[in-house]
Amino acid sequence: MAPRVLMVAEKPSIALSVATVLSGGRMSTRRGSTDVHEFDGVFLGHCAQYKVTSVIGHVFSVDFPPKYQNWDVTDPIDLFEAPVLKSEANPKAHISRHLHQEARGCDYIVLWLDCDREGENICYEVIECIGVHESEVGKKIYRARFSSVTEKDILKAMNNLVEPNKDEALAVDARQEIDLKVGVAFTRFQTRYFQGKYGNLDSRVISYGPCQTPTLGFCVQRYLQITTFKPEKFWSLHLYIMKDSYELQLEWERKKIFDFDVAVMFQKMVVNDGTLKVTNVSTTEECKTRPCGLNTVNLLKVASSALGLGPQVAMQVAERLYTQGFISYPRTESTAYPASFDFQGTVEALQYNPALREYVQALLVNGFQKPRMGSDAGDHPPITPMKSASEDMLGNDAWRLYMYICQHFIGSISHDCKYTRTKVEFESGAELFCVVGQHVTCKGFTSIMPWMAVNEKKLPQFLRGERIKMMKVDIYEGNTTPPDYLSESELISLMEKHGIGTDASISVHINNICERNYVQVNAGRRLVPTALGTALIRGYQCIDPDLCLPDIRSFIEQQITLIAKGKVNHAWVVRHALQQFMQKYSYFVKQIERMDALFEAQFSPLADTGRLLSKCGKCTHYMKYISSRPSRLYCVTCEEVYSLPQNGSIKLYKELACPLDGFELLLFSTGGPEGKSFPLCPYCYNSPPFEGIEKLLPGSSAKPGMPCSLCPHPTCRHSLISQGVCACPECGGGGGGTLVLDPVSAPKWKLCCNICNCLVLLPQGAHRISTTGKRCPDCDSAVLEVDFNKKTTPLAGGATLHAGCILCDELLHSLVEMKHGRSMFRRGRGRGRGRRPGGGRGRGGDPKMSFRDF
DNA sequence: GCAAGGTC
Numbered sequence: 001m002a003p004r005v006l007m008v009a010e011k012p013s014i015a016l017s018v019a020t021v022l023s024g025g026r027m028s029t030r031r032g033s034t035d036v037h038e039f040d041g042v043f044l045g046h047c048a049q050y051k052v053t054s055v056i057g058h059v060f061s062v063d064f065p066p067k068y069q070n071w072d073v074t075d076p077i078d079l080f081e082a083p084v085l086k087s088e089a090n091p092k093a094h095i096s097r098h099l100h101q102e103a104r105g106c107d108y109i110v111l112w113l114d115c116d117r118e119g120e121n122i123c124y125e126v127i128e129c130i131g132v133h134e135s136e137v138g139k140k141i142y143r144a145r146f147s148s149v150t151e152k153d154i155l156k157a158m159n160n161l162v163e164p165n166k167d168e169a170l171a172v173d174a175r176q177e178i179d180l181k182v183g184v185a186f187t188r189f190q191t192r193y194f195q196g197k198y199g200n201l202d203s204r205v206i207s208y209g210p211c212q213t214p215t216l217g218f219c220v221q222r223y224l225q226i227t228t229f230k231p232e233k234f235w236s237l238h239l240y241i242m243k244d245s246y247e248l249q250l251e252w253e254r255k256k257i258f259d260f261d262v263a264v265m266f267q268k269m270v271v272n273d274g275t276l277k278v279t280n281v282s283t284t285e286e287c288k289t290r291p292c293g294l295n296t297v298n299l300l301k302v303a304s305s306a307l308g309l310g311p312q313v314a315m316q317v318a319e320r321l322y323t324q325g326f327i328s329y330p331r332t333e334s335t336a337y338p339a340s341f342d343f344q345g346t347v348e349a350l351q352y353n354p355a356l357r358e359y360v361q362a363l364l365v366n367g368f369q370k371p372r373m374g375s376d377a378g379d380h381p382p383i384t385p386m387k388s389a390s391e392d393m394l395g396n397d398a399w400r401l402y403m404y405i406c407q408h409f410i411g412s413i414s415h416d417c418k419y420t421r422t423k424v425e426f427e428s429g430a431e432l433f434c435v436v437g438q439h440v441t442c443k444g445f446t447s448i449m450p451w452m453a454v455n456e457k458k459l460p461q462f463l464r465g466e467r468i469k470m471m472k473v474d475i476y477e478g479n480t481t482p483p484d485y486l487s488e489s490e491l492i493s494l495m496e497k498h499g500i501g502t503d504a505s506i507s508v509h510i511n512n513i514c515e516r517n518y519v520q521v522n523a524g525r526r527l528v529p530t531a532l533g534t535a536l537i538r539g540y541q542c543i544d545p546d547l548c549l550p551d552i553r554s555f556i557e558q559q560i561t562l563i564a565k566g567k568v569n570h571a572w573v574v575r576h577a578l579q580q581f582m583q584k585y586s587y588f589v590k591q592i593e594r595m596d597a598l599f600e601a602q603f604s605p606l607a608d609t610g611r612l613l614s615k616c617g618k619c620t621h622y623m624k625y626i627s628s629r630p631s632r633l634y635c636v637t638c639e640e641v642y643s644l645p646q647n648g649s650i651k652l653y654k655e656l657a658c659p660l661d662g663f664e665l666l667l668f669s670t671g672g673p674e675g676k677s678f679p680l681c682p683y684c685y686n687s688p689p690f691e692g693i694e695k696l697l698p699g700s701s702a703k704p705g706m707p708c709s710l711c712p713h714p715t716c717r718h719s720l721i722s723q724g725v726c727a728c729p730e731c732g733g734g735g736g737g738t739l740v741l742d743p744v745s746a747p748k749w750k751l752c753c754n755i756c757n758c759l760v761l762l763p764q765g766a767h768r769i770s771t772t773g774k775r776c777p778d779c780d781s782a783v784l785e786v787d788f789n790k791k792t793t794p795l796a797g798g799a800t801l802h803a804g805c806i807l808c809d810e811l812l813h814s815l816v817e818m819k820h821g822r823s824m825f826r827r828g829r830g831r832g833r834g835r836r837p838g839g840g841r842g843r844g845g846d847p848k849m850s851f852r853d854f
Numbered sequence: 855g856c857a858a859g860g861t862c
Contacts, residue, residue, distance in 0.1 A: 011861060057860035071855075089860080118860055176858075183857030191855075209857050319862075505859060630855080
């Protein structure tokens with residue numbers, strides 16, 4: 001039988017290109033998690049059946065196990081030695097399952113991931129999904145190495161298959177683990193420390209990261225240069241002459257001097273001389289070179305400085321242009337065009353663009369220039385237009401960005417700009433002056449990129465030895481000025497220079513420091529640090545400047561490069577790097593008061609912030625509601641902070657207290673037309689899930705990590721304690737009671753009303769219980785869904801999901817109704833009743849214990 | 855809630 005070959009690319013577009021080239025365009029396509037292209041061909045000299053599919057970037061991402069997810073119970077320092085887990089980055093896409101299924105029955109795997117470290121790492125993610133042992137690498141699993149997705153490169157790669165490089169993949173594993181542990185440990189510590197003290201920081205988290213923090217560092221460094229700048233007076237000579245009815249101001253060779261008396265002395269020397277002699281006239285041919293191919297960093301810089309588009313927006317627009325086929329892949333480091341690049345075709349496509357037509361046609365007639373040699377990072381070709389477009393097709397921002405990409409591309413294959421530069425030098429009283437003129441002889445690429453044009457500056461004719469009459473010699477008094485705030489475009493250059501982030505992530509880091517309120521983007525897209533951003537960086541500078549220096553990234557890079565080159569063992573490097581960061585972390589924690597001194601000077605203590613809202617269950621005093629991000633409650637007496645759900649409003653809920661802890665209940669509401677609201681107890685909301693259960697119930701069967709399926713709150717992070725399950729059947733109509741899972745007997749699945757203390761038993765052995773929003777047709781009580789484990793409760797039809805009324809003994813009807821669209825109402829027998837103090841206004845007739853006991 | 859890196 002013909003061998004079967006599965007090929008996996010990094011993204012669907014590359015899978016399509018590879019399949020198209022290798023099949024000569026004759027393949028069939030099957031839709032799946034990602035498309036699968038099938039065709040017959042030749043593999044290693046035999047006829048073979050091919051399938052080509054792709055992942056969508058990384059399949060897995062790395063995180064801590066659930067045990068370490070709770071900020072309340074995990075000391076951040078433990079994170080450095082915690083295990084890390086890889087889980088599917090996008091579980092909904094089912095990429096892992098897709099690869100496993102497609103690989104079944106295949107004899108060979110060929111990996112077409114991007115040829116960089118990340119790509120090498122994804123190779124091994126694919127190998128993991130496929131479920132093949134790594135010992136098969138080289139026998140069954142091959143790596144295609146290609147530098148561009150062109151026919152020539154694809155065929156060449158196919159004929160030169162190699163093995164994936166495990167060391168490079170391990171280097172990425174190391175980077176992921178170090179970034180995760182360092183970033184999360186510092187972030188959690190800082191966030192809790194400062195948000196537990198100040199009420200007006202206005203940021204959801206006080207984050208730290210080896211890329212985002214140095215990025216912020218650059219902005220603050222410039223800010224500090226500005227604030228500590230002391231202007232100085234300076235003086236300079238302005239000498240004016242008249243020649244052939246041109247009035248000219250000459251440049252003084254000394255530019256400026258900082259002593260007035262000396263400036264006066266020089267002025268006198270010139271005035272006393274009275275004549276100005278031309279000492280030299282020189283003319284040079286100058287050349288302004290055309291640009292190389294456009295890469296992401298340069299695109300982002302132009303987008304920010306010339307088009308006023310921030311990096312985040314620019315990348316979004318560029319991605320849309322890419323997916324619509326107007327431009328090539330927008331994330332690339334390379335500025336060199338591949339040898340096989342189709343310049344002719346690309347130029348021809350642009351002649352239909354009215355704005356470019358004239359220039360493009362001239363280029364086609366006169367021939368275009370070979371582009372300058374750029375740098376080839378081995379990733380993707382430079383960003384180029386792929387087809388013609390009009391403003392109507394794209395919309396304003398996309399059109400401007402697209403036009404820039406076209407202009408840059410055309411510029412890169414146009415002539416250089418040529419001009420002559422004439423410098424005339426003068427002397428008077430032993431002081432030297434000069435004037436410079438420029439004359440463009442060939443506009444070249446500046447015709448299509450007019451903002452790059454060389455300024456014409458005409459000069460009258462001067463002859464060497466000529467004596468010129470001076471009009472006047474003034475002393476100009478000026479002040480030195482500080483630099484401006486860092487522009488976004490300068491920041492991108494600095495990040496690139498120091499290796500902070502990648503073409504794909506630079507925009508994300510900049511966006512992060514804006515969103516977290518560390519910097520603000522001012523007019524002209526200049527970045528001004530906020531009080532928070534400044535306090536953070538100045539704090540690191542006090543405690544441990546390494547933490548905010550760009551070298552922190554290069555340190556990690558240099559460490560993992562040792563792994564990539566196979567020089568040092570992966571585990572050793574990770575352990576060593578983490579040990580160093582752990583020491584830095586401990587020192588930082590010990591010294592945090594030095595950073596805090598800066599915060600103290602800028603921000604208000606929690607006690608001075610917010611307004612009184614609801615009563616604390618511990619001390620019965622009113623607690624303060626802090627409305628600035630992140631909104632939270634603060635008890636001044638107990639000095640405790642209680643976090644609240646975010647992005648909504650909070651108000652007192654009927655002045656009712658939680659029956660469990662005495663804290664006054666609150667009502668949280670989200671805005672908008674589909675706004676939701678639910679009541680919550682601030683103490684329960686902040687209760688560590690397992691601690692509480694275990695304290696209350698020795699020998700509890702609750703397992704760490706068991707998710708809370710009862711709590712309908714989208715923000716709920718409880719496991720077994722929750723609120724607001726459903727309306728209480730006793731007082732639900734008028735009293736507003738809500739059934740909560742009774743924490744005392746949680747593993748026994750009981751519900752307890754927070755108003756009237758009514759207890760409702762739930763079926764045992766269920767592993768998930770949730771609300772349906774439906775009402776029992778018999779007694780009008782809430783209907784719950786109960787999910788049983790098949791093993792413990794085999795039921796007719798293999799059904800595992802049941803729903804029933806919490807008061808009547810009816811259990812199965814709603815399920816059947818849901819499954820078959822009709823009600824099969826089977827009434828069972830009640831087995832007594834739950835504790836129900838107060839009686840209430842039961843609507844279900846004779847109140848019974850709910851649900852049959854399974 | 856947290857990092858940085860892929861990609862959509």
